[in-house]
Amino acid sequence: MTAVQHPPLDTGERRRTGDARTLITSLIDPATVEAIAVDAWVALVGEEELLVPVPGDLPADTLSAWVDVVGPWTGSVVLTTGRQTAADLTRALLREAAPELLDHEDVADAFGEIANVVGGNVKAALPGPSTLGLPEVGPAPAVRHPEDVCRIDVLWRGQPLAVSVQGALPSLPTPHDNPHPNGASL
C-alpha cells in the first residue's frame, strides 16, 4: 500500500526559508544593542558619559548617522538624535581639539564614526559573512519593514537618541500577496 502524500501545511515558513530572510528581532535583542552603544559611548565620548535607557521624544530637527550591513541579514544601523545633540556629541569626541565653530563636516565625521563603531559591533553580533559600508549622515533612512527593526531609545545628557537596527530590503511577502495557493514563488 502506498502512503498518501499530503502537501505540507502552508505555514509561510517555506517562503521565509526560500527568501533566506531572517528578521533582525530573532538575531539580536535590544539589550545587546544597548550594551554595544554603552561601550561605544564610554570609549569614544567619555568614561562618565552615560546612556540612560529612558525613551524621550526626538525633536523635529534631527540628524541621523548610519552604516549599512550587507550579508545574510541586510539593513542599516541608524543613530538618530537632535541636530544640537549631534553637535554636542562632536564636541565631546573632539574635546580640546574642537573648533570654536563646528561645521557640518566635523559633525558628519564624528557622528558618522560613532555609527561606524556601533554598526561594526552590531555586525559582529550577526551571522556572517557580511560587509560593512562607510558611514553616512543625513535624514534617517526609511524603515522598510516595521517588523524587521530592533530599536532602543536612550537619553544622553538628558537628550533623546535612538539606535535602530533596521532591515533595508523590501517587505517580506505575506500570504495574501502570493497568488499561488501552494505558496510557490515566481
Place this chain on the structure above:
Amino acid sequence: MKILVADDSRVMRQIVIRTLRQAGYDDHEIVEAEDGADALAKVSSEEPDLVLSDWNMPNMSGLECLQALRSAGSRVPFGFVTSEGSPDMREKAANAGALFLIAKPFTADTFTEHLDGVIA
C-alpha cells in the same frame, strides 16, 4: 619612533592619537594618513616604525594597503584599529601580515596590551 595613523575619519585619528598618549606612548612622532592609498604613499615618504590603520576606508582599504606593502617588500610593523573584529577579519589580517587587530571601541589598556613589545 614614528607612528603612522591611517583613518578616513579625522575624529578617529585624533582619538587614536589621544589614546596612544593616554597609554603612555606620548614621546613618539605621529604622522596621519586619510586612507589606505595615502598610508601606502606615506610609508615610503615618511618611513614610519609602525602603522596603525583602520580597515574600512575609501580609495584603498587598510587590508589592501597592507597587502600592497608586503607585495612591495615592506616589512613595516602594521596593526589594525577597526570597528570590526570578527574572527574572519582577524584571520585575514594575520594572513596578510598584521601584528594585531584592535577593535573599536578601545581603551588605553587595549593599546598597552597590543603595543607593548611593538613600541620600544
